[in-house]
Amino acid sequence: xxxxxxxxxxxxxxxxxxxxxxxxxxxxxxxxxxxxxxxxxxxxxxxxxxxxxxxxxxxxxxxxxxxxxxxxxxxxxxxxxxxxxxxxxxxxxxxxxxxxxxxxxxxxxxxxxxxxxxxxxxxxxxxxxxxxxxxxxxxxxxxxxxxxxxxxxxxxxxxxxxxxxxxxxxxxxxxxxxxxxxxxxxxxxxxxxxxxxxxxxxxxxxxxxxxxxxxxxxxxxxxxxxxxxxxxxxxxxxxxxxxxxxxxxxxxxxxxxxxxxxxxxxxxxxxxxxxxxxxxxxxxxxxxxxxxxxxxxxxxxxxxxxxxxxxxxxxxxxxxxxxxxxxxxxxxxxxxxxxxxxxxxxxxxxxxxxxxxxxxxxxxxxxxxxxxxxxxxxxxxxxxxxxxxxxxxxxxxxxxxxxxxxxxxxxxxxxxxxxxxxxxxxxxxxxxxxxxxxxxxxxxxxxxxxxxxxxxxxxxxxxxxxxxxxxxxxxxxxxxxxxxxxxxxx
Amino acid sequence: xxxxxxxxxxxxxxxxxxxxxxxxxxxxxxxxxxxxxxxxxxxxxxxxxxxxxxxxxxxxxxxxxxxxxxxxxxxxxxxxxxxxxxxxxxxxxxxxxxxxxxxxxxxxxxxxxxxxxxxxxxxxxxxxxxxxxxxxxxxxxxxxxxxxxxxxxxxxxxxxxxxxxxxxxxxxxxxxxxxxxxxxxxxxxxxxxxxxxxxxxxxxxxxxxxxxxxxxxxxxxxxxxxxxxxxxxxxxxxxxxxxxxxxxxxxxxxxxxxxxxxxxxxxxxxxxxxxxxxxxxxxxxxxxxxxxxxxxxxxxxxxxxxxxxxxxxxxxxxxxxxxxxxxxxxxxxxxxxxxxxxxxxxxxxxxxxxxxxxxxxxxxxxxxxxxxxxxxxxxxxxxxxxxxxxxxxxxxxxxxxxxxxxxxxxxxxxxxxxxxxxxxxxxxxxxxxxxxxxxxxxxxxxxxxxxxxxxxxxxxxxxxxxxxxxxxxxxxxxxx
Numbered sequence: 015x016x017x018x019x020x021x022x023x024x025x026x027x028x029x030x031x032x033x034x035x036x037x038x039x040x041x042x043x044x045x046x047x048x049x050x051x052x053x054x055x056x057x058x059x060x061x062x063x064x065x066x067x068x069x070x071x072x073x074x075x076x077x078x079x080x081x082x083x084x085x086x087x088x089x090x091x092x093x094x095x096x097x098x099x100x101x102x103x104x105x106x107x108x109x110x111x112x113x114x115x116x117x118x119x120x121x122x123x124x125x126x127x128x129x130x131x132x133x134x135x136x137x138x139x140x141x142x143x144x145x146x147x148x149x150x151x152x153x154x155x156x157x158x159x160x161x162x163x164x165x166x167x168x169x170x171x172x173x174x175x176x177x178x179x180x181x182x183x184x185x186x187x188x189x190x191x192x193x194x195x196x197x198x199x200x201x202x203x204x205x206x207x208x209x210x211x212x213x214x215x216x217x218x219x220x221x222x223x224x225x226x227x228x229x230x231x232x233x234x235x236x237x238x239x240x241x242x243x244x245x246x247x248x249x250x251x252x253x254x255x256x257x258x259x260x261x262x263x264x265x266x267x268x269x270x271x272x273x274x275x276x277x278x279x280x281x282x283x284x285x286x287x288x289x290x291x292x293x294x295x296x297x298x299x300x301x302x303x304x305x306x307x308x309x310x311x312x313x314x315x316x317x318x319x320x321x322x323x324x325x326x327x328x329x330x331x332x333x334x335x336x337x338x339x340x341x342x343x344x345x346x347x348x349x350x351x352x353x354x355x356x357x358x359x360x361x362x363x364x365x366x367x368x369x370x371x372x373x374x375x376x377x378x379x380x381x382x383x384x385x386x387x388x389x390x391x392x393x394x395x396x397x398x399x400x401x402x403x404x405x406x407x408x409x410x411x412x413x414x415x416x417x418x419x420x421x422x423x424x425x426x427x428x429x430x431x432x433x434x435x436x437x438x439x440x441x442x443x444x445x446x447x448x449x450x451x452x453x454x455x456x457x458x459x460x461x462x463x464x465x466x467x468x469x470x471x472x473x474x475x476x477x478x479x480x481x482x483x484x485x486x487x488x489x490x491x492x493x494x495x496x497x498x499x500x501x502x503x504x
Numbered sequence: 505x506x507x508x509x510x511x512x513x514x515x516x517x518x519x520x521x522x523x524x525x526x527x528x529x530x531x532x533x534x535x536x537x538x539x540x541x542x543x544x545x546x547x548x549x550x551x552x553x554x555x556x557x558x559x560x561x562x563x564x565x566x567x568x569x570x571x572x573x574x575x576x577x578x579x580x581x582x583x584x585x586x587x588x589x590x591x592x593x594x595x596x597x598x599x600x601x602x603x604x605x606x607x608x609x610x611x612x613x614x615x616x617x618x619x620x621x622x623x624x625x626x627x628x629x630x631x632x633x634x635x636x637x638x639x640x641x642x643x644x645x646x647x648x649x650x651x652x653x654x655x656x657x658x659x660x661x662x663x664x665x666x667x668x669x670x671x672x673x674x675x676x677x678x679x680x681x682x683x684x685x686x687x688x689x690x691x692x693x694x695x696x697x698x699x700x701x702x703x704x705x706x707x708x709x710x711x712x713x714x715x716x717x718x719x720x721x722x723x724x725x726x727x728x729x730x731x732x733x734x735x736x737x738x739x740x741x742x743x744x745x746x747x748x749x750x751x752x753x754x755x756x757x758x759x760x761x762x763x764x765x766x767x768x769x770x771x772x773x774x775x776x777x778x779x780x781x782x783x784x785x786x787x788x789x790x791x792x793x794x795x796x797x798x799x800x801x802x803x804x805x806x807x808x809x810x811x812x813x814x815x816x817x818x819x820x821x822x823x824x825x826x827x828x829x830x831x832x833x834x835x836x837x838x839x840x841x842x843x844x845x846x847x848x849x850x851x852x853x854x855x856x857x858x859x860x861x862x863x864x865x866x867x868x869x870x871x872x873x874x875x876x877x878x879x880x881x882x883x884x885x886x887x888x889x890x891x892x893x894x895x896x897x898x899x900x901x902x903x904x905x906x907x908x909x910x911x912x913x914x915x916x917x918x919x920x921x922x923x924x925x926x927x928x929x930x931x932x933x934x935x936x937x938x939x940x941x942x943x944x945x946x947x948x949x950x951x952x953x954x955x956x957x958x959x960x961x962x963x964x965x966x967x968x969x970x971x972x973x974x975x976x977x978x979x980x981x982x983x984x
Contacts, residue, residue, distance in 0.1 A: 220550040255552050
């Protein structure tokens with residue numbers, strides 16, 4: 015078990031106990047983490063950029079709070095990694111893109127503001143697929159991140175830097191964003207906990223937008239209790255985000271009862287179809303059996319429109335992205351090319367150079383889907399499919415409290431394996447995308463390992479604003495298993 | 505062949521809220537460049553819009569004043585295009601579900617009441633302001649002022665109900681009067697608070713079909729609206745007369761050359777790729793909200809005009825002038841409340857008062873330095889014979905210059921009317937003695953000279969003599 019000699023191995027809640035008890039200071043913890051990052055991260059590349067000065071400053075301030083005993087919260091003094099998609103005032107924020115080279119955010123995202131207020135320590139900006147578009151972190155303009163379990167493999171994406179940093183003990187916890195699976199997929203691939211809250215549960219203010227109607231920020235942690243702590247810190251209505259919900263935030267720790275008896279777990283037959291790796295299917299089925307042994311009731315449900323989710327997503331998300339990314343025009347910040355040319359030349363040169371191939375592909379897709387003459391056939395049709403998918407879930411939740419299935423069809427794949435085959439890459443998100451389309455909360459937790467020793471993720475999907483249900487079941491499962499305790503290199 | 509012109513107008517009005525439509529920045533005109541900005545209106549990565557509900561209040565005033573149907577649920581949409589004055593690369597507007605549809609504006613035109621139907625009124629944000637190469641030596645540069653990005657606008661789209669440029673220009677004047685009455689827009693076309701684009705086509709007189717239309721932009725004054733429309737209609741007729749056909753296109757009015765010119769096709773070849781704005785919730789307006797706005801509406805120009813005619817027995821012309829602006833009408837009614845002769849009050853306001861304000865700009869009247877109770881007091885002094893009508897003009901000039909009450913001015917300057925019969929008689933005798941020849945001629949029958957004597961007596965008394973009494977005294981002396 016982790017201790018003060020290897021404090022980077024701690025969970026957030028264990029570190030909190032030590033910090034609070036005076037057995038460890040935040041500066042010690044932060045410095046041990048920085049030194050570990052220096053040792054390991056050249057190889058992993060989980061961070062795009064460290065914010066050492068900020069981290070030490072925040073750690074000192076946290077130690078002050080801890081010493082005085084005033085305003086000590088569960089995250090006070092806790093080193094976290096922040097996905098590079100969050101604006102952190104005064105620090106370079108690029109969303110993994112060249113087009114935002116050198117862009118220093120002039121304001122703070124609500125999520126990081128709430129983490130700061132809670133006393134968290136920002137280690138640095140975690141690597142990601144450019145503008146959160148990708149499933150492998152290979153689309154980062156700063157180079158890919160390696161999976162700590164097997165550096166020849168992807169950590170998943172788009173929050174791959176965040177998941178690798180947590181799995182490799184290069185931070186105690188992290189925040190990512192999830193538009194089609196970008197928290198849950200990398201959590202599954204790296205053997206950690208990744209929770210995507212209900213759309214509207216966490217403010218999007220200051221998060222560089224990919225697809226506004228789908229984006230949602232959430233915690234990526236070593237265990238479920240930590241996920242509850244981080245979610246508690248960042249959740250809740252924000253007047254600066256009109257789509258953030260005015261729904262009371264419950265006490266998430268209270269959901270960690272260890273008890274699933276009486277919960278009805280729905281298993282959609284559509285999530286066990288073609289393309290699912292047998293080892294993954296096996297791990298998920300064993301997990302279901304365990305939950306049943308623990309007192310949960312397993313029922314079969316159907317989500318009949320699952321097959322259409324991917325297609326609908328790849329119209330809606332790119333459509334919104336094509337508009338969201340229009341602001342990167344070289345006029346006000348970030349990259350500008352062909353400074354002396356005609357206006358159209360400046361736009362063309364800046365955007366050609368600034369965006370990577372996957373981002374360009376999605377801008378083209380989205381522009382097409384919204385074009386006059388195609389809008390009805392693509393964008394509107396996709397919205398209709400979205401409604402059907404939402405209704406699928408509503409019907410399922412009449413019969414169960416949670417829907418369970420695999421997070422991803424396979425364990426982590428090889429770096430380079432799918433990067434030139436977008437459609438195969440897109441299929442990695444086939445189980446996570448419907449959850450975003452329906453705006454529901456979902457969590458991925460470790461539920462086993464492949465024969466090659468790679469983590470496998472179990473996905474739990476809840477009703478709107480039922481994060482407590484997710485946390486309760488995930489925590490109970492975790493309490494009866496030890497998958498989450500295994501670390502790369504153990 | 506005889507042709508008929510068909511015109512529809514799209515009017516943009518900047519709403520005069522203190523802050524912008526989607527952020528808390530001030531929306532003042534004329535602030536130093538780029539001082540009223542924030543991450544939201546600068547389109548910074550990750551920034552999100554939040555609707556200013558006051559903007560909706562203002563827009564609803566216009567909708568209710570024109571009898572439009574307010575949508576219980578309307579939606580914002582993104583209009584996508586690239587331009588340096590548009591920091592997000594899209595304008596937040598409304599498209600499929602506008603705030604309101606239907607309604608009309610009625611106004612008198614050529615002795616009839618014209619009713620122009622309104623198609624829709626929707627909310628949107630303004631773009632920034634671009635200036636090109638203004639600084640000497642900076643010819644290759646363009647400058648953007650983002651103070652204007654996010655200033656709230658409503659777009660008021662009319663049906664193609666106009667049959668002449670004059671009618672269209674009059675509608676615009678009436679719309680301006682209305683938004684100013686409602687206190688939602690200052691209506692200043694030069695500053696761009698009110699902007700107008702027009703759709704113009706011509707067709708054979710009496711035909712029901714619609715000709716191919718062109719869209720005319722850059723109509724930034726009432727004069728330009730009329731001139732541009734006249735020119736464009738004439739141009740289209742000429743094209744048709746020469747066997748040509750009208751190309752559907754956007755044309756720019758060039759006021760210097762007095763012509764409309766086609767915009768480069770590149771500039772108009774836009775596919776705006778509208779789609780619902782995912783960063784904003786649908787806008788819901790319930791009956792309570794509408795009721796609150798309805799209660800805040802002032803009396804509108806046309807009904808007020810009718811009421812003034814009836815209540816104060818004013819001519820249509822006077823009532824029209826007095827209702828040019830809400831401030832002027834309020835002023836009049838306040839004076840009329842304090843002074844028994846409303847007709848006289850109207851005359852004074854429309855002649856003396858507005859002459860001082862600025863010839864022909866009655867709608868810019870904002871009260872001026874003469875308090876309504878001062879003007880009423882002065883009118884009463886005339887009525888009571890304390891001062892003469894002629895002296896009153898002098899008094900008024902000073903009231904306007906200094907803002908002081910008329911009683912003080914009259915007292916200090918000794919302007920009280922002379923109604924002392926003996927004093928007037930003495931003055932009249934002096935005049936007759938000084939002009940014996942004229943007196944003789946008058947008595948010999950040259951009665952026209954009576955006016956001369958009146959003038960001389962007035963001169964002798966410093967203009968303060970009671971004119972009625974002067975007449976009476978002179979008649980007695982001359983006829984005796």
